[in-house]
Amino acid sequence: MATAAIPKNALIPQPGPYRISLESGEQVGVLHFYLVEPEPLTPDRVAAIRANPHSSKLVILHFFCTECKEGDVKAYAALERSTEREAKGEIWYRELPDSS
Secondary structure (H helix, E strand, O other): OOOOOOOOOOOOOOOEEEEEEOOOOOEEEEEEEOOOOOOOOOHHHHHHHHHOOOOOOEEEEEEOOOOOOOOOEEEEEEOOOOHHHHHOOOEEHHHOOOOO
8 A cells, every 4th residue: 555645735626536646647546525414413423423432523624725825714623612722713613604
């Protein structure tokens, strides 16, 4: 199995298939990205996530324009809201605006 670093500024502009190629140009595979609406976080789902040692408990998102770097927004999604994260300027995902 080969591994490679993905650039920090990698961008997936829309759902769909993306080719995976070597620097030489040789295509080695295809990776598909899709948007899937998650089911609501019921108490049973939260308990299952907490019990699974491999599940993500926190996701931090950083949105900004890749051209001008304006519109910098940091957000987080977690099983519980965090006043510590919000003190750092991160927005609870449920309170993100629909547009800027």
